[in-house]
Amino acid sequence: GGAANALKRDIEAAIADRERALKRGAAQPAGVDLTMPARAEWRGGLHLVTQVVDEICEIFHELGFTRAVGPEAETERYNFYALNFPKDHPALDAQDSFHLGGDVVLRTHTSPVQIRTLETYPPPVRVVIPGRCYRRDPFDASHSPVFEQIEGLAVDDRLTFVDLKATLSTFARRFFSSDTVVRFRPSYFPFTEPSAEMDVRCQICRGSGCPSCKQTGWMEILGSGMVHPAVLENCGVDSEKYTGFAWGMGPERIAMTRHGIPDIRLFSESDVRFLAHFATPIR
Numbered sequence: 001g002g003a004a005n006a007l008k009r010d011i012e013a014a015i016a017d018r019e020r021a022l023k024r025g026a027a028q029p030a031g032v033d034l035t036m037p038a039r040a041e042w043r044g045g046l047h048l049v050t051q052v053v054d055e056i057c058e059i060f061h062e063l064g065f066t067r068a069v070g071p072e073a074e075t076e077r078y079n080f081y082a083l084n085f086p087k088d089h090p091a092l093d094a095q096d097s098f099h100l101g102g103d104v105v106l107r108t109h110t111s112p113v114q115i116r117t118l119e120t121y122p123p124p125v126r127v128v129i130p131g132r133c134y135r136r137d138p139f140d141a142s143h144s145p146v147f148e149q150i151e152g153l154a155v156d157d158r159l160t161f162v163d164l165k166a167t168l169s170t171f172a173r174r175f176f177s178s179d180t181v182v183r184f185r186p187s188y189f190p191f192t193e194p195s196a197e198m199d200v201r202c203q204i205c206r207g208s209g210c211p212s213c214k215q216t217g218w219m220e221i222l223g224s225g226m227v228h229p230a231v232l233e234n235c236g237v238d239s240e241k242y243t244g245f246a247w248g249m250g251p252e253r254i255a256m257t258r259h260g261i262p263d264i265r266l267f268s269e270s271d272v273r274f275l276a277h278f279a280t281p282i283r
Helices: 002-025 048-062 112-120 161-175 229-234 251-259 272-278
Strands: 073-075 099-101 104-106 125-134 146-156 182-189 192-201 218-227 243-249
Touching (some): 048 125, 048 272, 112 125, 112 229, 146 161, 146 251, 161 182, 161 192, 161 218, 161 243, 182 218, 192 243, 218 229, 218 251, 243 251
Antiparallel strands (some): 073 104, 125 146, 146 243, 192 218, 218 243
16 A cells, blocks of 8 residues: 555656646747737648639530540550541651550540540530540640640531530630630641631730730630541441531640649649649538
């Protein structure tokens, strides 16, 4: 009993000594106001590009399009030949695409998902296709070897270029602002005919000319066109009965256009100061 009481007194003394030490350490340092609110800790959030991808897909979902996805490693048939690329097209060269061996490449666009969709589902088809793509591009202010892309495809009977223009113009006015001005310029893509680039009035200078739009007052945001009959036939779709339109855009460039971001590399540099400026908290 005596030994137990002695041990108890020793423990109580040690606790009292530690309590006094903690109180001394908690004393307010000189020049520090402990009533100031604590600095908020950033807990992370959705990346700006992820936000843009989700918003674009949601707009097209409301227009009747379903989200579709596919593999990032594709055969040359799905990535090139079924899309009407000639076998001597520069995109097939080793200096332009990442070849994994044999006839397998890292996809250079999300267009292979269009082929897979048409081979799987009969028309009518309306899909929007987000995903990561790979090209041997330099990593500079406007290019990246790894980038996000969103494509869309609509195939049905009696679809025309008017439907394409109406769909993409509606998207631009929903995404940017209701007074956004758009224009279509003739272009060329192997998988569409006719083809067109779509520009929007510069969101930074409102068309007066600035470095971001290279003083033109316009910024290109996507390429589009009517699906080439050869692409439909390659997928087993009757090109005499069905027509379609397709488009492709880069979410990074779309985000840069909307927010006036000058360098695409900012999306990949993990700078918390930049990311926190646009982050939407994850709930």
